[in-house]
Amino acid sequence: MSVPTIYAASRLINPDVPPVIGGGLLVRDGLIIASGSLDELRRAHSVPVIDFPGCSILPGFVNAHTHLELTHFPAWKLRTHVEYNPRHFSDWIIQLIKIKRGLTADDYPSSLCEGVRMCLESGTTAVAEIVTFPELAALYRDSPLGGRLYFEILGQETGHFSSICDAALAASLTTTDRLSSGLSPHSLYTIAEQHLSVIREAASSQHLPLSIHLSESSAETDLIFDSSGRLAADFYPFVGWERFLTAPRRCSPTQLLDRHGLLTSATLAVHCVHVSYSDAHILKERGVHVALCPRSNNCLDVGRAPVALFKKLDIPLALGTDSLASNDSLSLWDELRFALDSFPNDLGSEDVFRMVTSGGAAAIGLSAVCGSLEVGKRADFQVIGDFSGAVDVSLERILREGTVQEVFVGGERYAPPGSIV
Numbered sequence: 001m002s003v004p005t006i007y008a009a010s011r012l013i014n015p016d017v018p019p020v021i022g023g024g025l026l027v028r029d030g031l032i033i034a035s036g037s038l039d040e041l042r043r044a045h046s047v048p049v050i051d052f053p054g055c056s057i058l059p060g061f062v063n064a065h066t067h068l069e070l071t072h073f074p075a076w077k078l079r080t081h082v083e084y085n086p087r088h089f090s091d092w093i094i095q096l097i098k099i100k101r102g103l104t105a106d107d108y109p110s111s112l113c114e115g116v117r118m119c120l121e122s123g124t125t126a127v128a129e130i131v132t133f134p135e136l137a138a139l140y141r142d143s144p145l146g147g148r149l150y151f152e153i154l155g156q157e158t159g160h161f162s163s164i165c166d167a168a169l170a171a172s173l174t175t176t177d178r179l180s181s182g183l184s185p186h187s188l189y190t191i192a193e194q195h196l197s198v199i200r201e202a203a204s205s206q207h208l209p210l211s212i213h214l215s216e217s218s219a220e221t222d223l224i225f226d227s228s229g230r231l232a233a234d235f236y237p238f239v240g241w242e243r244f245l246t247a248p249r250r251c252s253p254t255q256l257l258d259r260h261g262l263l264t265s266a267t268l269a270v271h272c273v274h275v276s277y278s279d280a281h282i283l284k285e286r287g288v289h290v291a292l293c294p295r296s297n298n299c300l301d302v303g304r305a306p307v308a309l310f311k312k313l314d315i316p317l318a319l320g321t322d323s324l325a326s327n328d329s330l331s332l333w334d335e336l337r338f339a340l341d342s343f344p345n346d347l348g349s350e351d352v353f354r355m356v357t358s359g360g361a362a363a364i365g366l367s368a369v370c371g372s373l374e375v376g377k378r379a380d381f382q383v384i385g386d387f388s389g390a391v392d393v394s395l396e397r398i399l400r401e402g403t404v405q406e407v408f409v410g411g412e413r414y415a416p417p418g419s420i421v
Contacts, residue, residue: 002411004028004047008038009383011056013395014372015358016350024049025057027379030410035373055385055405056398059372060125061332062147062360064291065211065270065320067130068115069108073325076103089217089302090230094238096325105133112136113417115330116143120414122331123404125380126371128211128268128291128320128364130184134171141176144409146380148364150184150211153199156192156244165198172208178378178410180366185262187213188253189223189231192244196260209266209365211291215253215279216271217302224253254279263288268363270320271296272310273303280306284313289363292355295338296322307346318363319355332356336399349396379411 005027012023012035024041026034034041042049073096080102086092116139119127126147131137134151151168155161172181185191185199203210215221222229226248236242249256254275257263265287272290275283283290292305310317319339321330328334336352361371369378384402407414 002027002029004033004045005411006038006041006045006047006049007052007057007381007408008041008049009052009055009057011393012373013056013058013398014374015059015354019056019395023057025373025379025381027408027411030379030412032373032375032377032379034375052383052385052405055383056393056402057373058123058382058384058398059357060370060380060382060407060409061123061356062126062128062318062364062366062371063119063124063320063330063332063356064128064268064289064318064360064363065130065293065322066115066119066127066330067132067323067325068112068119068127068330069132069136070111070323070325071115071118071330072107072111073099073323076107086300088230088234089219089300090234092300092326093235097239108133108136109139112139113143115324116140116145117416118330119145120407120409121404121416122329122333123382123384123407124330124332125382125407125409126361126364126366128360130211131171134167137171137174141174141179144178144412144414146178146366146370146378146409148180148182148209148366150182150209152184152186154186154190155195156190156241158192158195161192161195161198165195165202169202169206172206180364182209182211182364184211187216187220188256189220189235193246193256193260196257196262200261203266209268210262210264211268211270211364212257212262214257214269214272215274216297217300218274220253221274224249224256225251252276252279254282258282258286266365268318271302271305273297273305275306277309280309280313280315284315289316289318289359291318291320291363292339293320293322293327293335294342295328295335296326298338298342299326299328304342307343311346311351316359316362317351317355318360319352333399333402333404340399349394349399353395353399380409382407
């Protein structure tokens, strides 16, 4: 058992409640046992105190959409000598596949571990990770990172789909106190419609939540509505899927997922850039959470999510970085600042702070263990400073100017592998 310790700072900041000036956390065995003012905690508990004057203690961030296996993508792009100049979303997917075809299984473990390090060093302590290779799951579980592993499923041909689905289901049976499991049907353009019922039944029977790329590009909506557009013209021929093009469905991706029962309160819909008013109402009615990835959307030039509409309908939102195949960093600090600048009339500091804390935890079904600094939750927090001793520092300023000084996961200070503590 660890020694109970109080961690204190000039400000203790939680989503949706006023900050505690001169606040602190009592941590024991990786959990938050008590919180409040430092004076109150000292009077009630005679334990060591670690103080961070001039700083703020915030919850560890929850990244609602990651592909950490792709962290080394910028280096792979150079090494494999694949021309990388995508003009459209379909071009980007084709280039991504070409680059991955030049890799071996040995390339992914170090890439994944680098992604874990980048997350933790930037204050992210839990992720909603899309796992393409189930055999790598042990590497996530050996790290301090928490969250949920969504095992990816895709495929058109029945045999190929079944083998991937079976492997994902087998991998999802293993969970830890830090990492839960889920399934990630990749998208409607990579999964044949007849397989959607299989995924629904598997997720329901095993009580597994879902994470799905939804309406990331207009090419996806074109493909689903009338089997046209660049995915049909370019991507499907590239992967030899021409025979899997269907007759026009005359519906949106959201409507198609809803027809097959894949939109529930346990579904996390990622991107949602090209959703209509009626689509948004379906998401709201089904209790779906939405993970926005604004920097990735900007990088791929697919448009901007209708944040005002989501806010109007009170659809629960979270924030994700996606991967370094379509982003410049894995830092949610970078992501939330970009979101503040991109949606100044729709998102304020309290909105984006909620999206990377309690909103992210709710999106992946882990509100009971992370996302805020509450008694009984895992002691995942970050120390943010410094502001030259100022006491009255606004949340806006902290989010705009703050820097990560320390990160604690389960009450333990995070130190990158190989560093001297």
